[in-house]
Amino acid sequence: MQLVCPAGNLPALQAAVDAGADAVYAGLRDQTNARAFPGLNFGDEELRQGIAYAHARGARVYLALNTYPDSARLAQWQAAVDKAAGLGCDAVIVAEMAVLDYAARAHPALPRHLSVQGSATTAPALRYMHERFGIARAVLPRVLSIQQVERLCESAPVPLEVFAFGSLCIMVEGRCQLSSYVTGASPNRHGVCSPAGFVRWEEHADGRRSVRLNRVLIDRFEPAEPAGYPTVCKGRYAVGGETFHALEEPASLNTLELLPRLARAGVAALKIEGRQRGAAYVASVTRTWREALDRYRAAPAQWRPRPGWQSALARHAEGRQTTLGPYHRRWH
Amino acid sequence: MKLSLGPLQYFWPRERTLAFYREAARWPVDIVYLGETVCSKRRELAARDWTALAAELAESGKQVVLSSLALVEAESELGALGRLVEAGGGWIEANDLSAVQLCRLRGVPFVGGPSLNVYNHRALALLMEDGLRRWVPGVEQGEALLRELRAAMLAGGGAMPELEVIAFGRLPLAYSARCFTARALDVAKDQCGFRCIDHPDGLPLATREGRPFLRINGVQVQGEEVTDLGPELPALRALGVDVLRLYPQAEGMAEAVAHFHLARRSPQPPPRIGARNGYWHGGPGMRVDAAS
Structure with a gap:
């Protein structure tokens, strides 16, 4: 299983690569990605440096273009796809059909991953995105139980990436308007x-x-x-x-104990959430998961989650609490 | 301008649901959306009941559209969706990509529901290639965005599908795998006892200073305010809106339908009967001025 880690800026990207990420995901400094926070993300030159740094060390860089452009702004998202191709990103992570369609036509050789924001939770939904836009991978929304993830791995037309650790959206990603109901600014439209x-x-x-x-x-x-x-x-x-806490208490998702099941199910990649977090978070969480994955690869039958790993991860959890979240039926 | 009765978002007892639609058959609505869009465990009406209702309403001259679940997770839900699409005859309201794919494969015309995430003319055109005939924009999309979308579509030589906007009702804001009603009642989702049935307009959620804020409706969260776009009718007409969607509420639905029926035939916009929909004007969905 590939380890895909967040990079909110160049130091975080370097920290992730140094700590053993197989791939990092990053965003541009605008509303084309779902972490459009002030002071975060990459300008062109930083992204160029980040890609060079990662590629020199055998790691990949995925560009998150996973918000939903309205008609007037579609050209900006298309330009971002062009940029990803031009700078040599290894894939784009896209939620929206028009952006996927553009990427497939303009840069067919640039792999397209369906973002978690694309809200595809079933095999037919994934087949739609695969048949229509040739997605090479899909990131699953954090709504499925482990049993459902296992079954979907069998029927999905593309390799699947799942969230392993980090802040937990409790709503189906891409289908939550609570923020815009109160503020007018939303994850889908504004990346916040x-x-x-x-x-x-x-x-x-x-x-x-x-x-x-x-x-x-x-x-x-x-x-x-x-x-x-x-x-x-x-x-x-x-x-x-x-x-x-009528909807959810502050806690972070931590699926470390599910690692063997996810591996056996054939999950292609584990994703760490947290582009808004600093390099120290990225380094620590990446290192922990790298070690856990390496130990599993070396001796799957003997693998147990180590208390040291769990406490390292808990230190970075919201409210210092972790949960198996939707993977565990009781959470639902 | 046509009127539609959106899918019933709440869980009502069987007799209440049947009585509601028997009454609706006599209302001046042109389109009725039927079926469960929120939770597959709500089975007061079986698939054949919905089909029978569809036949009765069609007999009364309504266009009937069968609505699909917004969040599809389980194999059993996929099976039900397959049967819904296979049932044949009419259109489907596709509320997620699973439904879009099944409609596309079987050549069934569909309405793009509000949880489908269509934000621009290109996405809309792509879905029209797949069989989309009518589109209900998501709650976030107001007048300015729709005007731009329409202009871009027409400028590119395309044609708009029928455009349906949510004109009356509580806005569906979010969906989760978690059941918030079960959580509030401190029961497990798998042993929920179908308690949504006790809350025919959802379960009110207020802030800690007592301001009504949201409605919990099983795995769905709605805004508290019953929104009303009646006063904006001139703008809706100018935008080429074809259908006004009215979401069923537990009380006063016949009056709401009558109100919009009168309004659609009048050159003057009607008085307000619900809350201003802030999204329509490009702002937050809710009224925030009186929030504190």
Whole structure:
């Protein structure tokens, strides 16, 4: 299984490659990718350097072009595909049909991966993208149980990549408008979720804190209570007279213990989430997964998740909590 | 301009659902979308019940479209989708790519549903090659985006399919593998007891300062506000909107249909009966000015 790691900037890309990533994925400094955060991503020259650095060390670079352009901006996404081809990216990760279609026609030799944002959860959906646009790989949305992933590996027309670690979207990727309902800015259209410009923290006299997104109260914290980033899905709300994390509590996905099952199922690649995280996160998480994968390859029958790996990963988890998420039926 | 009754997003008891559609047969709607789009475990009506309803409504002169599930995961759900497409006769509302693929392979005309993620004219043209005849844009797409899309389509020598916009109802905002109703009631999804049936308009979710915010509807999350594009009818006409979609709500649906029926025949836009849809004007979907 290939290890695919996030690169929000050049130092993170280098850290991922040095720590043993088989491939890194990166985005341009605009809204063509789903982590269009200020201070993140690559200009042309950095991307050129990053590709040279990775290729010199046998690693691949995938360019994420995984947002949904409206008609007026389609040309910008097409230009980004041209750029990926021109700079020598090893694949583009695309969600949207018109961009896939353009890439297939203009640069047929540039492999096209279907992004998680493409929301393809079944074999027919994958066959559609394969037959129509010749995708070479698909990244699965984080909604399927491990049994469903195993079955899909058997019936899918292309190799599959699954999320192994990182922040967890609980909604089907590409089908969540909670951010735009509150702020007008969305993952699909703008490459952002609950953007920082709309976040307002309020300190109260008693030491408590409130956090609002575009004036909507997302959560309130006791003085010593850890407070996470206020995405709409991770707030606390009142439902039926009780106040709780009605959609999801802050936690990160960690599938390390499923590694043998994913390998046996024939999953082609494991993806680490976190282009918005720094080089230290990328280095540590990549190193841990590299070691786990290498140990598995060397002796699959003896493989057990080591406590050291799990604690290294937990340190980087949201709220220091990890979950098997949707892979585990009980989560649903 | 035609009126459609969008698919019932909530889970109602069998008799209530049948009574609703018996009544709807007499309403001045032109199109009725039937079927379960949210959760495959909701089976108060079996596939043959929906088919029988479809026949009755067609008898009353409605165009009936069978709607597919927005999130398809299990083999059993794929099997049901296959049967829906095979059932033949009418159009399908394709709410995910699985449905698009099955319609394409069998040559079944389809409506591109709002969860399909079509954002530009090229994607729309590609889907039209596959059999798309009518398109319901996703909730995020407002007047300006649709105007640009239409202009780009026409400039490229293409023709628009029928355009249907969500004119009335709670907006479907998100889907998950997780059932939020089961979570709120502290039961496992696999032993949920079909408790959505107790919430005919979804389960209200409010912020910690008591502001109504979202509606939990099984694996779907909706906005709290019942949106209303009636006052924007002149703009909708100018855009070439062919169909106004009204989503079934538990109460007052006959009145809402009558309101839009009157409005579509009047040169004057009607008074507002629901919340302003901020997306239509290029902003956040909800009203945020009164949020705090």
